[in-house]
Amino acid sequence: MTAEQTSPVLDVRGLVKHFPTGKRDQVVHAVNGVNFSIRPGETLGMVGESGSGKSTIGRTVLRLTEPTAGKIAFQGQEIAEMPMAACRPLRADMQMVFQDPWSALNPRMKVRDLIAEPLLLHTKMTRGERRDRTDELAGRVHLSTDFLTRYPSDLSGGQLQRVCIARAIATNPKLIILDEPTSSLDISVRAGILELLAEIKQQTEAAVLFISHDLGTVRLISDRIVVLYLGKIVEYADADAVFEDAAHPYTQSLMSAHLPANPKAEIRRHVLEGEVPSPIDMPSGCAFHTRCPVAIEDCRRTEPQLEAAGNNTHQAACLRILDGKNRID
Amino acid sequence: MPSETTSMALREVTAEPEFSLWQRIIGLTRRSPTAAVGLGIILFFGMLALMAQYLMPHEPELVYAERVLHPPSSEHLFGTDGNGMDIFSRVIYGARFGFGIAIPAVVLALVIGIPVGLWTGYRGGMVDEALMRFFDGLRVFPSIILALAVVAATGQSLINVVIVLGVLDSPVFARVVRSEVLALRSSVFVESAIAAGNPTWRILFIHLLPNAIQGAMAQTAVRAAWAVRISATLAFLGIGIQAPTPEWGAMIRQGAEFMISGQWWVALFPGVALILLVLGLNMFGDGMQEILNPRSRAEK
Amino acid sequence: MNLLQVRDLETHFISRDIDNRVRIAHALNGITFDVEEGEILGIVGETGAGKSLTAQSVVGLLRPPARIVGGQVRFEGRDLLTMSEDDLNAIRGNDIAMVVQNPRTSLDPLSRIGDQLIRIRRAHSESSEAEARSRAVEMMTAVGIPDPELRLSAWPHELSGGMAQRVLIAMALMNEPKLLIADEPTTGLDVTVQAQILELLRDLVTRMNMGAIIITHDLGVVANFCDRMAVMFAGGIVETGTVGDVFENPAHPYTSNLVDATPERLKIGRKAVFGGAPPDLYNLPDGCHHRDRCRFAREECSTPPPLREVGLKHVARCHFAGELPETAQ
Ligand SMILES: Nc1ncnc2c1ncn2[C@@H]1O[C@H](COP(=O)(O)OP(=O)(O)O)[C@@H](O)[C@H]1O
Ligand SMILES: Nc1ncnc2c1ncn2[C@@H]1O[C@H](COP(=O)(O)OP(=O)(O)O)[C@@H](O)[C@H]1O
Ligand code: SF4
Ligand code: SF4
Ligand SMILES: [Mg+2]
Ligand SMILES: [Mg+2]
Numbered sequence: 001m002t003a004e005q006t007s008p009v010l011d012v013r014g015l016v017k018h019f020p021t022g023k024r025d026q027v028v029h030a031v032n033g034v035n036f037s038i039r040p041g042e043t044l045g046m047v048g049e050s051g052s053g054k055s056t057i058g059r060t061v062l063r064l065t066e067p068t069a070g071k072i073a074f075q076g077q078e079i080a081e082m083p084m085a086a087c088r089p090l091r092a093d094m095q096m097v098f099q100d101p102w103s104a105l106n107p108r109m110k111v112r113d114l115i116a117e118p119l120l121l122h123t124k125m126t127r128g129e130r131r132d133r134t135d136e137l138a139g140r141v142h143l144s145t146d147f148l149t150r151y152p153s154d155l156s157g158g159q160l161q162r163v164c165i166a167r168a169i170a171t172n173p174k175l176i177i178l179d180e181p182t183s184s185l186d187i188s189v190r191a192g193i194l195e196l197l198a199e200i201k202q203q204t205e206a207a208v209l210f211i212s213h214d215l216g217t218v219r220l221i222s223d224r225i226v227v228l229y230l231g232k233i234v235e236y237a238d239a240d241a242v243f244e245d246a247a248h249p250y251t252q253s254l255m256s257a258h259l260p261a262n263p264k265a266e267i268r269r270h271v272l273e274g275e276v277p278s279p280i281d282m283p284s285g286c287a288f289h290t291r292c293p294v295a296i297e298d299c300r301r302t303e304p305q306l307e308a309a310g311n312n313t314h315q316a317a318c319l320r321i322l323d324g325k326n327r328i329d
Numbered sequence: 330m331p332s333e334t335t336s337m338a339l340r341e342v343t344a345e346p347e348f349s350l351w352q353r354i355i356g357l358t359r360r361s362p363t364a365a366v367g368l369g370i371i372l373f374f375g376m377l378a379l380m381a382q383y384l385m386p387h388e389p390e391l392v393y394a395e396r397v398l399h400p401p402s403s404e405h406l407f408g409t410d411g412n413g414m415d416i417f418s419r420v421i422y423g424a425r426f427g428f429g430i431a432i433p434a435v436v437l438a439l440v441i442g443i444p445v446g447l448w449t450g451y452r453g454g455m456v457d458e459a460l461m462r463f464f465d466g467l468r469v470f471p472s473i474i475l476a477l478a479v480v481a482a483t484g485q486s487l488i489n490v491v492i493v494l495g496v497l498d499s500p501v502f503a504r505v506v507r508s509e510v511l512a513l514r515s516s517v518f519v520e521s522a523i524a525a526g527n528p529t530w531r532i533l534f535i536h537l538l539p540n541a542i543q544g545a546m547a548q549t550a551v552r553a554a555w556a557v558r559i560s561a562t563l564a565f566l567g568i569g570i571q572a573p574t575p576e577w578g579a580m581i582r583q584g585a586e587f588m589i590s591g592q593w594w595v596a597l598f599p600g601v602a603l604i605l606l607v608l609g610l611n612m613f614g615d616g617m618q619e620i621l622n623p624r625s626r627a628e629k
Numbered sequence: 630m631n632l633l634q635v636r637d638l639e640t641h642f643i644s645r646d647i648d649n650r651v652r653i654a655h656a657l658n659g660i661t662f663d664v665e666e667g668e669i670l671g672i673v674g675e676t677g678a679g680k681s682l683t684a685q686s687v688v689g690l691l692r693p694p695a696r697i698v699g700g701q702v703r704f705e706g707r708d709l710l711t712m713s714e715d716d717l718n719a720i721r722g723n724d725i726a727m728v729v730q731n732p733r734t735s736l737d738p739l740s741r742i743g744d745q746l747i748r749i750r751r752a753h754s755e756s757s758e759a760e761a762r763s764r765a766v767e768m769m770t771a772v773g774i775p776d777p778e779l780r781l782s783a784w785p786h787e788l789s790g791g792m793a794q795r796v797l798i799a800m801a802l803m804n805e806p807k808l809l810i811a812d813e814p815t816t817g818l819d820v821t822v823q824a825q826i827l828e829l830l831r832d833l834v835t836r837m838n839m840g841a842i843i844i845t846h847d848l849g850v851v852a853n854f855c856d857r858m859a860v861m862f863a864g865g866i867v868e869t870g871t872v873g874d875v876f877e878n879p880a881h882p883y884t885s886n887l888v889d890a891t892p893e894r895l896k897i898g899r900k901a902v903f904g905g906a907p908p909d910l911y912n913l914p915d916g917c918h919h920r921d922r923c924r925f926a927r928e929e930c931s932t933p934p935p936l937r938e939v940g941l942k943h944v945a946r947c948h949f950a951g952e953l954p955e956t957a958q
Binding site: 049050156158186187188189190191192194195198199213214215216217219220253254256257258259260261262263264265267269271272274275 | 675676775789791792819820821822823824825827828846847848849850851852853854872873876887888889890891892893894895897898903904905906
């Protein structure tokens with residue numbers, strides 16, 4: 001079964017999310033018309049600077065926050081406008097791991113109960129069956145069963161993140177969203193968690209959305225990558241293509257800012273001028289035109305759409321792909 | 330995000346070891362001697378209440394007709410009252426009323442106040458607004474007058490006193506729980522609980538409650554002191570519990586009549602007992618609040 | 630002569646427990662390193678390794694219960710540890726400048742950027758207000774702040790994280806320091822901003838022929854921006870050498886784990902043996918402090934390992950440095 005032949009687990013079309021600001025007729029344009037889909041067994045990496053809307057997309061897709069507009073099809077079922085209560089049974093099939101494991105677990109619950117909670121909520125397992133399954137899950141995330149009777153405050157960051165992962169895979173979900181799962185962990189435990197995620201990825205047929213601003217990590221884990229800038233997807237391609245053959249000027253500069261842990265890597269750095277504009281006053285046309293080194297007059301007016309750049313699995317939203325002047329070096 | 334590494338290091342340094350009950354009590358006397366003294370007083374009265382039948386030299390309502398208003402003596406340590414009953418025994422027995430009213434009243438206040446605080450804090454909106462305004466309104470009235478009116482209207486029984494005190498005191502708990510929930514409801518673990526598929530009732534009672542209850546618990550001793558005081562005041566005013574029930578407030582009311590004629594002991598001893606217990610509860614309560622209140626803790 | 634020479638620096642946290650017994654946390658245990666003019670030394674290590682403490686000890690910014698109990702810190706040949714407080718103050722903020730993590734908390738929220746820059750200049754030299762102001766504009770330009778004249782009157786809260794960090798660097802440069810110490814200068818900033826700041830730092834070091842120390846937990850930062858590196862573990866430096874040498878031939882098992890755990894080198898499925906609790910600083914193990922986490926540990930390791938030279942100016946504190954099997958599991 002190849003990924004291309006199966007229908008997507010998650011299909012997001014035209015997703016928009018605006019947050020109110022204190023003032024009337026002013027909103028934060030957190031997500032502005034985003035389309036992507038993830039097939040079973042596929043890991044989609046999502047990169048972008050902080051504030052580019054990554055977490056908001058993850059939370060909106062899981063209906064933890066209400067979308068402003070757009071369609072979210074989960075296993076073919078439209079869930080964007082479903083009442084919250086009706087979403088609850090679906091949550092057995094879509095789970096999330098959060099960035100900061102210290103705050104993502106109820107401090108008053110024992111680790112065993114935390115891992116078993118999704119089972120309690122979504123299955124008819126007996127107490128004994130839940131026990132067995134919890135032990136098994138602890139094994140799968142390489143967490144000693146000694147920790148099951150402890151409280152979260154007794155565990156280290158890496159161990160807590162293992163608990164969160166065990167919790168997320170407990171019901172064999174079809175979609176797992178990982179929002180910066182290694183970003184707040186110390187360097188000494190990051191590798192272990194990445195290995196675990198890679199292992200789990202191999203074991204399941206779940207669709208995975210892997211959100212991170214750490215480019216090295218994303219490349220390691222993802223099959224395909226979307227690059228966000230100000231709540232819009234600017235590039236959507238295979239992981240290696242994004243790193244080696246970025247088409248969008250923003251992606252090119254982002255990749256050149258990446259610092260691989262290799263002193264021999266040859267990097268031509270294209271340091272961007274200025275800062276990311278405020279998502280309250282979005283630039284017109286191409287949102288990147290205020291910083292783009294190859295912008296032309298038309299970029300202020302025309303909003304580029306995702307179009308094939310190179311082969312048909314590689315898409316980018318830049319007006320200058322047409323005339324081939326999209327390279328910033 | 331910018332201070333990830335700092336907060337990580339902090340977490341490691343501030344991890345607190347588990348303490349046994351005994352170590353906690355020793356710790357309490359160190360951290361707050363006031364609370365320890367208060368706890369001692371409460372335990373003393375608690376023992377009186379529990380062991381009253383062994384400690385009382387006389388039956389509390391036995392009338393010694395020939396010994397009316399006798400001053401303190403070796404036979405009647407605190408003297409006798411206007412009915413010829415032994416005040417020492419009655420003061421001991423009265424501890425049962427103190428706890429017997431305060432504990433169920435506080436429990437009732439918790440049972441009403443906590444769910445209200447959880448719900449309004451989590452949901453917010455109109456209901457929350459309306460309820461909080463209503464609670465504010467309640468606070469404008471002196472509670473004693475409200476209690477007086479309601480007990481007078483609903484009938485004078487011990488049960489009614491307990492219910493009225495419990496209901497009147499529930500907003501205090503609703504408020505503390507609500508403010509905790511307001512701070513917690515957008516926390517990541519609550520979002521994580523929603524993402525896992527928890528229904529609202531589980532979010533409220535399994536996830537929020539255990540994390541939001543500390544403030545309310547810290548208030549219980551102080552609110553118990555309030556209940557003891559108000560119930561005694563009601564009895565003193567002749568509402569609720571009536572003489573010759575050996576309740577301190579009722580005893581003080583009876584003794585007040587004899588103050589002028591010089592039989593000071595009738596009112597003095599139940600009065601001292603009442604003040605002591607209220608003081609003990611307050612001292613303990615204040616100490617607990619200081620220890621449990623995260624802010625004062627952080628400053629340590 | 631080296632610009633900065635640190636020899637056997639030892640810093641302890643000395644406190645008393647409940648029963649009034651003295652407790653000593655051996656937070657730094659014999660730190661030795663040099664910084665030369667025109668070079669950047671990277672200090673890496675996991676959280677709690679003692680990186681910040683090293684910087685604070687060097688510049689004399691320790692607060693009780695931390696205390697330097699041994700060693701030497703020589704700056705241009707003068708021992709900072711035995712110097713009078715007045716002499717030290719004259720050097721600190723003048724010849725030695727420090728940039729710390731979390732720029733927002735390091736700026737005085739109640740004075741304008743310009744005033745803070747001018748104040749620091751005039752505290753250490755007898756320059757006039759106007760002179761100091763023009764120097765401030767010059768430094769703001771040097772760190773890439775647009776409209777420097779205008780920004781002088783900005784308040785700290787009006788700055789983005791990246792801008793605030795630039796201002797801090799400008800502040801550190803006001804008195805033409807000979808040594809710049811930057812403690813996690815880009816942690817928490819986005820990669821594009823990080824690249825901007827580090828490029829800037831590197832440029833300044835070369836141009837002004839300063840010496841610099843960059844403290845980080847990101848090996849990418851070290852690989853791309855430092856000349857030499859020192860790897861810290863449990864309050865000790867376990868390896869020093871040029872960045873190229875250390876990445877290519879890590880001589881200490883800890884370093885080799887650290888390098889292998891980066892996304893670039895991580896081989897999924899190889900099961901990196903890394904991580905685990907650091908040793909208890911109150912109760913350090915005899916012999917090598919890395920023993921409990923070391924996969925090569927054997928009998929000899931219960932005696933303190935010597936500093937072994939494995940190459941030109943490439944040393945590691947391990948009995949078997951340079952003789953470790955390539956891929957022992
Ligand atoms: N609850 C909220 N209310 C208002 N603005 C928000 C809220 N959550 C996120 N935002 C804004 O939406 C934008 C996208 O945020 P986020 O999705 O968290 O970005 P990322 O995860 O990529 O860092 C940011 O500008 C952020 O300030
Ligand atoms: N007051 C203290 N008492 C005892 N140990 C402390 C104290 N403050 C910090 N430490 C310890 O000192 C060590 C060094 O910390 P630090 O230099 O901040 O590490 P890094 O910057 O490498 O993350 C840490 O292990 C920390 O736990
Ligand atoms: S559309 Fe124009 S501004 Fe946008 S990235 Fe392409 S060239 Fe730059
Ligand atoms: S001395 Fe022994 S324990 Fe220490 S790093 Fe070397 S091999 Fe490992
Ligand atoms: Mg985010
Ligand atoms: Mg530090």
